[in-house]
Amino acid sequence: MDRRREEPLRLALLGCGSVGSQVVRLLREQRADLTARIGAPVDLVGVAVRRPELQRDAEIPAELLTTDAAGLVSRGDVDLVVEVIGGIEPARSLILSALENGASVVTANKALLAEDGATLFAAAEKANRDLYFEASVAGAIPILRPLRESLAGDRVRRVTGIVNGTTNFILDKMDTLGSGFAEVLEEAQELGFAEADPTADIEGYDAASKAAILASLAFHTRVTAADVYREGISEVSAADIASARRMGSVVKLLAICELREGSHGPAVSARVHPAMIPRSHPLASVREAYNAVFVESDAAGRLMFYGPGAGGAPTASAVLGDLVSAARHRLDDVRGAGESTYAQCEVLPMGQTETRYHVALDVDDRAGVLAAVALAFAEHDVSIQTVRQEGHGHDAQLVVVSHRATDAALSATVDSLRTMDFVHDVSSVMRVEGDSE
Amino acid sequence: MDRRREEPLRLALLGCGSVGSQVVRLLREQRADLTARIGAPVDLVGVAVRRPELQRDAEIPAELLTTDAAGLVSRGDVDLVVEVIGGIEPARSLILSALENGASVVTANKALLAEDGATLFAAAEKANRDLYFEASVAGAIPILRPLRESLAGDRVRRVTGIVNGTTNFILDKMDTLGSGFAEVLEEAQELGFAEADPTADIEGYDAASKAAILASLAFHTRVTAADVYREGISEVSAADIASARRMGSVVKLLAICELREGSHGPAVSARVHPAMIPRSHPLASVREAYNAVFVESDAAGRLMFYGPGAGGAPTASAVLGDLVSAARHRLDDVRGAGESTYAQCEVLPMGQTETRYHVALDVDDRAGVLAAVALAFAEHDVSIQTVRQEGHGHDAQLVVVSHRATDAALSATVDSLRTMDFVHDVSSVMRVEGDSE
Numbered sequence: 067m068d069r070r071r072e073e074p075l076r077l078a079l080l081g082c083g084s085v086g087s088q089v090v091r092l093l094r095e096q097r098a099d100l101t102a103r104i105g106a107p108v109d110l111v112g113v114a115v116r117r118p119e120l121q122r123d124a125e126i127p128a129e130l131l132t133t134d135a136a137g138l139v140s141r142g143d144v145d146l147v148v149e150v151i152g153g154i155e156p157a158r159s160l161i162l163s164a165l166e167n168g169a170s171v172v173t174a175n176k177a178l179l180a181e182d183g184a185t186l187f188a189a190a191e192k193a194n195r196d197l198y199f200e201a202s203v204a205g206a207i208p209i210l211r212p213l214r215e216s217l218a219g220d221r222v223r224r225v226t227g228i229v230n231g232t233t234n235f236i237l238d239k240m241d242t243l244g245s246g247f248a249e250v251l252e253e254a255q256e257l258g259f260a261e262a263d264p265t266a267d268i269e270g271y272d273a274a275s276k277a278a279i280l281a282s283l284a285f286h287t288r289v290t291a292a293d294v295y296r297e298g299i300s301e302v303s304a305a306d307i308a309s310a311r312r313m314g315s316v317v318k319l320l321a322i323c324e325l326r327e328g329s330h331g332p333a334v335s336a337r338v339h340p341a342m343i344p345r346s347h348p349l350a351s352v353r354e355a356y357n358a359v360f361v362e363s364d365a366a367g368r369l370m371f372y373g374p375g376a377g378g379a380p381t382a383s384a385v386l387g388d389l390v391s392a393a394r395h396r397l398d399d400v401r402g403a404g405e406s407t408y409a410q411c412e413v414l415p416m417g418q419t420e421t422r423y424h425v426a427l428d429v430d431d432r433a434g435v436l437a438a439v440a441l442a443f444a445e446h447d448v449s450i451q452t453v454r455q456e457g458h459g460h461d462a463q464l465v466v467v468s469h470r471a472t473d474a475a476l477s478a479t480v481d482s483l484r485t486m487d488f489v490h491d492v493s494s495v496m497r498v499e500g501d502s503e
Numbered sequence: 504m505d506r507r508r509e510e511p512l513r514l515a516l517l518g519c520g521s522v523g524s525q526v527v528r529l530l531r532e533q534r535a536d537l538t539a540r541i542g543a544p545v546d547l548v549g550v551a552v553r554r555p556e557l558q559r560d561a562e563i564p565a566e567l568l569t570t571d572a573a574g575l576v577s578r579g580d581v582d583l584v585v586e587v588i589g590g591i592e593p594a595r596s597l598i599l600s601a602l603e604n605g606a607s608v609v610t611a612n613k614a615l616l617a618e619d620g621a622t623l624f625a626a627a628e629k630a631n632r633d634l635y636f637e638a639s640v641a642g643a644i645p646i647l648r649p650l651r652e653s654l655a656g657d658r659v660r661r662v663t664g665i666v667n668g669t670t671n672f673i674l675d676k677m678d679t680l681g682s683g684f685a686e687v688l689e690e691a692q693e694l695g696f697a698e699a700d701p702t703a704d705i706e707g708y709d710a711a712s713k714a715a716i717l718a719s720l721a722f723h724t725r726v727t728a729a730d731v732y733r734e735g736i737s738e739v740s741a742a743d744i745a746s747a748r749r750m751g752s753v754v755k756l757l758a759i760c761e762l763r764e765g766s767h768g769p770a771v772s773a774r775v776h777p778a779m780i781p782r783s784h785p786l787a788s789v790r791e792a793y794n795a796v797f798v799e800s801d802a803a804g805r806l807m808f809y810g811p812g813a814g815g816a817p818t819a820s821a822v823l824g825d826l827v828s829a830a831r832h833r834l835d836d837v838r839g840a841g842e843s844t845y846a847q848c849e850v851l852p853m854g855q856t857e858t859r860y861h862v863a864l865d866v867d868d869r870a871g872v873l874a875a876v877a878l879a880f881a882e883h884d885v886s887i888q889t890v891r892q893e894g895h896g897h898d899a900q901l902v903v904v905s906h907r908a909t910d911a912a913l914s915a916t917v918d919s920l921r922t923m924d925f926v927h928d929v930s931s932v933m934r935v936e937g938d939s940e
Contacts, residue, residue: 092802096658102845103655103723200653206803208645208653216637216645218540219823221533286540348809351788365529365820366643369810372785373803383802386656400837408539 081151088382090124174201180275187405198388206380231355232267269298281323343500417474431462518588525819527561611638617712617728624842635825643817668792669704706735718760732853780937854911868899
């Protein structure tokens with residue numbers, strides 16, 4: 067099969083913000099290498115933007131700019147479309163139109179894939195075109211391709227990711243400086259590590275979309291953002307971080323996807339929440355705005371993939387990697403592997419997920435309190451790993467770390483502790499992850 | 504394109520040691536998943552072994568075992584061949600015969616790929632079949648596919664790997680226990696982390712093969728094991744490790760592949776040697792027999808891939824990932840991307856490689872010595888980053904760390920220091936890597 071051809075592949079770019087500009091720059095700077103690696107040059111034939119008059123990082127000939135994205139993807143002579151607009155609409159309609167019109171699509175759109183990937187994959191299947199999205203999870207880190215392909219002969223048991231740079235930056239600063247959440251968020255916003263409206267990041271929506279994508283690929287089943295249990299970091303206090311530190315742990319916002327036994331065969335769970343992990347865990351050393359994904363599988367064992375999780379150039383690197391694959395396939399008139407959802411696993415609700423809890427209670431400092439607390443755990447069939455008393459008198463605090471139990475049982479335990487008259491306050495509740503007990 | 508077919512794909516296995524046995528086990532245990540992921544079942548039709556009478560971990564029907572490997576690969580009805588014999592011959596002849604007879608090949612054979620990959624790739628190209636080898640470098644860690652595909656749109660500048668588990672285990676123990684090399688080697692042999700004849704590991708031959716493979720993929724050029732500069736760890740002393748510790752560093756056996764400017768365009772260098780790296784570097788935290796590969800590229804930035812670098816099951820995971828890709832391609836009657844050597848870079852000799860040196864000198868404790876040492880560096884155009892004096896009188900030692908310079912200049916500096924009458928001994932010379940200065 068001879069890949070070489072004289073005629074260039076024709077590429078349309080949808081969106082030209084920080085990622086799109088870097089895609090344009092790399093296409094130009096690496097043109098000779100890309101041509102050699104693909105077997106044909108890639109020509110940019112159009113860039114759809116909302117405001118053509120804006121100054122951009124990349125030099126784009128004015129005649130390529132258009133506000134008519136729908137017209138660009140449906141003109142019929144486009145081989146490849148890169149979508150970096152984000153959001154649900156018009157991105158979805160544009161991707162569907164691109165596929166219908168015979169283009170392969172590379173997208174960084176985590177929200178769309180996690181909400182309605184099924185529609186996109188079905189359209190790609192019908193059109194016999196590729197739909198690639200490495201850039202949608204963990205930026206530059208190659209994680210989707212390893213899950214889809216390198217681990218295709220293995221059974222993945224758990225994927226634990228630090229997949230949101232903003233929250234990792236904030237939690238890392240809270241840990242190193244001892245500062246409170248609000249103060250560090252403000253600093254992150256000044257430094258450009260957090261958006262003016264940081265909700266999608268700090269409340270875990272961004273990570274939940276990524277968890278849905280990771281779970282779908284790892285377990286060959288369909289998981290959407292709505293299936294993912296989600297808690298953000300806005301309630302994480304300096305006291306939580308200090309308490310984690312005393313346990314030799316650190317607080318991270320984790321996206322955790324697990325393969326479990328359900329009542330009718332294999333089931334999966336997917337969740338995003340802050341958790342304490344031991345400082346010896348490989349994920350604990352992921353600092354600042356870096357991302358990492360830790361994969362546990364039957365045969366390979368424990369793997370970790372680490373790198374920058376966001377930013378224009380890193381995300382563009384992932385986009386271009388996908389673009390090279392899609393372009394090679396166009397030249398050979400073939401298609402890579404499509405969606406793999408044969409396993410059709412049940413998605414377990416959070417209550418049935420197993421985890422461990424760290425609970426800090428402000429209590430009366432008197433005999434019988436510890437016994438009563440221990441009884442509350444026992445009544446919910448939760449066994450205790452450690453109890454530590456801190457302070458005395460009015461400042462007495464009990465810190466309990468449980469063994470593994472269902473989230474429902476742990477949560478019910480905390481609810482019952484709240485009703486006890488000698489418990490003045492449940493000052494910290496946080497899940498504990500990352501060790502085998 | 505419909506992947507499903509009733510007829511199974513036919514697989515021949517060459518070699519059935521620890522990796523081969525795990526391949527057989529996983530093929531059986533994951534049969535349903537593999538069938539769903541590939542689109543057809545994979546049937547094992549023959550296993551070539553030298554001694555069929557041996558007890559093996561995997562249950563293999565006696566009628567599948569054969570000592571006639573050449574007959575197995577040439578019988579003409581085999582779709583896929585997995586080669587886990589290792590070594591140059593008969594592995595090379597068997598792989599060539601398998602490709603000629605229409606099979607795609609998955610191999611874990613680093614020595615063969617690094618010595619004569621060109622012959623194998625040419626045969627795969629001619630036969631229009633896949634030749635995959637993820638398991639040849641860093642065991643279970645997906646690193647070759649990310650380099651070949653995920654980073655195909657980026658420019659990789661440097662790959663730094665801990666790719667030999669035996670030497671990492673030994674250096675880690677020397678660091679944590681303060682023990683000497685010989686003592687730890689013996690312990691490693693007792694624990695099964697080092698072979699009875701550990702030469703291939705401790706003298707860096709194994710790592711050099713992997714460096715050649717990594718450099719070829721990262722830089723799209725041909726690099727063989729003979730192109731790789733190689734020093735092992737048998738000369739690393741407890742004093743070197745202690746000296747590294749005082750600098751906040753740790754000693755690792757690194758495989759380093761770099762893209763450089765040569766006299767006629769881009770050039771590459773590839774080398775394996777012990778080096779001091781700062782404890783803050785992500786590779787410094789790679790403990791015991793784990794492997795990791797650190798990749799620096801223009802757009803993606805700094806990535807790291809971490810996991811088990813050897814062992815039957817981890818290596819089998821990598822083999823099966825390749826097998827799924829090759830099997831999908833057989834069903835679709837297509838081929839994945841072949842060898843990419845378009846760049847045809849010059850390979851620089853070690854003397855032209857740039858690095859930094861840590862040099863410890865036993866010297867006379869008198870005025871003028873430091874000035875004379877500094878002059879020796881300056882005469883070779885090597886600038887000094889730090890000088891530290893340790894001890895006094897007969898125990899006086901100067902520890903010099905240079906700035907970046909060519910290895911030839913650094914080596915010549917050390918040679919001239921050895922001739923100076925106030926230098927009693929050059930007690931430690933080691934390269935320093937892993938920071939940008």
